[in-house]
Amino acid sequence: MDYKWIKTFIVAAKSCNFRMAAEELHVSQPSITVHIHQLEEFLNVSLFHREKNRVQLTEAGQLFLTEALQIIQQWEKSIERFQLVTKGIKEKIIIAMTPLMVETILPHIIYQFINEHPTIEISILVEESSKIEELIHNGKAHIGISLFPTRYRHWCQELLVDSPLELVIPLDAFDDETGAYIDYEELFQTYTLFTHHHPTIWEDLLHQINHKYVYTKQVSISQSYVVKRLIKDGLGMSFLPRMIVRRERMEGRFNIVPFTEFALPSVPVYLFYKDSVQVPQKLLQLFMTRDYL
Numbered sequence: 001m002d003y004k005w006i007k008t009f010i011v012a013a014k015s016c017n018f019r020m021a022a023e024e025l026h027v028s029q030p031s032i033t034v035h036i037h038q039l040e041e042f043l044n045v046s047l048f049h050r051e052k053n054r055v056q057l058t059e060a061g062q063l064f065l066t067e068a069l070q071i072i073q074q075w076e077k078s079i080e081r082f083q084l085v086t087k088g089i090k091e092k093i094i095i096a097m098t099p100l101m102v103e104t105i106l107p108h109i110i111y112q113f114i115n116e117h118p119t120i121e122i123s124i125l126v127e128e129s130s131k132i133e134e135l136i137h138n139g140k141a142h143i144g145i146s147l148f149p150t151r152y153r154h155w156c157q158e159l160l161v162d163s164p165l166e167l168v169i170p171l172d173a174f175d176d177e178t179g180a181y182i183d184y185e186e187l188f189q190t191y192t193l194f195t196h197h198h199p200t201i202w203e204d205l206l207h208q209i210n211h212k213y214v215y216t217k218q219v220s221i222s223q224s225y226v227v228k229r230l231i232k233d234g235l236g237m238s239f240l241p242r243m244i245v246r247r248e249r250m251e252g253r254f255n256i257v258p259f260t261e262f263a264l265p266s267v268p269v270y271l272f273y274k275d276s277v278q279v280p281q282k283l284l285q286l287f288m289t290r291d292y293l
Contacts, residue, residue, distance in 0.1 A: 008035035013065045092121045096132045096141035103244035143273045150272040157272040163241040165264040167257040170234040188213045192236035194227045196220040241267040
C-alpha cells in the first residue's frame with residue numbers, strides 16, 4: 001500500500017470531488033483516479049460510489065477514512081522522530097502558553113533550559129487559554145500553561161502561580177516614597193482604566209469599581225502587552241498581575257500604587273499535561289520553582 005494512495009484518498013474523501021482533490025495535491029485528475037483505483041484493488045473493496053460526475057464514499061470508504069487518518073498521522077510522527085534522531089535530538093516538547101506568560105521571564109528560562117539540554121527540542125505555541133486544553137487533547141501540544149484549569153481529571157495538573165493584582169499607573173503620576181495620601185477617586189477620574197486583558201477577573205472587578213467610584217473612563221484591550229505599552233506612554237492605568245510587571249518595576253518604568261479600597265483578586269496560572277505524556281523531570285522542576293514569577 002503506497003503512501004500516495006492513502007494521501008490521495010483522504011483529500012478526495014473530504015471533498016468527494018476528484019477535480020478539487022487534484023488541484024489541492026497539484027496533480028492531474030487522472031492521477032487521482034489511478035491512485036484511488038490502486039488503493040481499492042489493494043483493499044479489494046470499493047471506496048467510492050461513482051454516479052456520472054459525482055462520487056460519494058461507500059460505507060467501507062467511510063470506515064477506511066478513519067483508519068487512513070490514523071495511518072498518515074503515525075507515518076508523519078515516525079518521520080519526525082527519525083529526523084530528530086538524525087539531528088541528535090532525543091525528545092521534542094511543544095508547550096502551549098497563554099500570551100500572559102510571554103510577558104513574564106518564563107520564555108527566557110525555557111531558552112536557557114534549551115541551551116543546557118541540546119538533545120531536547122522545545123517549541124512554544126502562544127495561544128488563548130480557552131484553546132490550550134483542546135491543543136493538548138488533540139496531541140498538538142504536550143504541555144499547557146493556561147489561565148484555566150483542565151477539565152480532565154486524569155491529566156496531571158499543578159497550580160503554577162497565583163499572582164496578585166497591582167494597580168499600575170504612569171511613572172510620574174504618583175511618588176510612592178512620599179507617603180502622601182492617595183486619592184483613588186481622583187486617579188480614576190484622571191486616568192483611563194484599561195480593562196478585559198484577562199479572561200476571568202474583569203467582570204467582578206469592574207462591578208466593584210463601578211460601585212465604588214462615580215466616574216471612570218474605561219477602554220477594553222484584549223492583550224496585556226498593549227496595556228503595558230499604553231501605561232508607559234502615560235495614556236492610562238490598569239490592574240495587572242504582579243508577575244508580568246516585575247521587570248518594568250525593577251527598571252522603574254511604572255508606578256505601583258498600593259490599593260486598599262477593596263480586596264483584589266489574584267490571577268492563577270495552571271500547568272497541565274496528559275498522564276500518558278513523558279515530560280522531562282528537569283523541565284517540570286524548572287517550572288515548579290516559581291522563583292522566576
